[in-house]
Structure formats: structure tokens, C-alpha cells
Amino acid sequence: MAVLLTLGGLLGGIDQAHAVAVEQPTRVAGCGGTSAGNGWDAAEGDFLTADEFISCYRKASIRRVFPSQFLSWTIGDIRSDKSAAGKRAWKLLNDNRFKK
Numbered sequence: 001m002a003v004l005l006t007l008g009g010l011l012g013g014i015d016q017a018h019a020v021a022v023e024q025p026t027r028v029a030g031c032g033g034t035s036a037g038n039g040w041d042a043a044e045g046d047f048l049t050a051d052e053f054i055s056c057y058r059k060a061s062i063r064r065v066f067p068s069q070f071l072s073w074t075i076g077d078i079r080s081d082k083s084a085a086g087k088r089a090w091k092l093l094n095d096n097r098f099k100k
Contacts, residue, residue: 031056046076053093062098 051071054062070078070089078089092098 046074046079048075049073050075050078050089050093057100058093058098059100062092062095066092 048056049071050066050073053075054066054071067085067089070081070086073081073089075093078086078093081087081090
């Protein structure tokens with residue numbers, strides 16, 4: 001998805017509008033990160049829910065031990081949660097035993 005930025009006559013006496021296209025990564029359906037590349041993108045990761053992250057990047061066996069109340073939480077929210085269950089959820093998401 002390209003975003004169009006326009007610079008008008010307010011900047012330094014420019015009379016015509018100049019357009020600059022800026023390419024921004026977009027979420028692609030399914031696993032595989034963004035349109036800018038394949039794999040998990042750390043910048044995007046905070047906005048994935050735990051359920052989406054587990055589906056794409058972790059083995060299904062993690063679901064047996066993962067606290068179910070955190071499945072709808074974003075990765076960023078889980079990281080900042082300081083409860084015992086939140087710490088467990090964060091630890092499990094980063095545990096290499098469950099990596100695909």
C-alpha cells in the first residue's frame with residue numbers, strides 16, 4: 001500500500017503540489033508477516049494477538065499450557081503485563097521448545 005504525501009505552496013514558496021509516494025508494509029492474510037518481507041516482523045509483532053502469533057510462529061502444543069485469557073491480547077500488552085500469568089504467557093511465547 002502506498003501512501004501519497006503532498007507538499008503544497010506553504011513550504012518555501014512552492015506553487016505546485018509535489019507528490020511523494022511512500023511504501024508502507026501492510027498486513028498480508030495468513031502467516032508470513034508483511035508485504036515488505038517474509039517472516040515475523042518485530043515492529044509489527046506488538047500488534048499481533050497471541051492467538052495470531054501462536055498460529056503462525058509456534059507449535060500447536062503451546063496451546064495446552066498457554067493461559068487462555070491472553071489469547072486475545074496483543075504481544076505488546078502481554079509483554080507489559082506484570083502479573084504471574086502474564087509473565088508465564090510472555091515466557092511461553094519466547095520459549096524455543098515451541099518454535100516452528
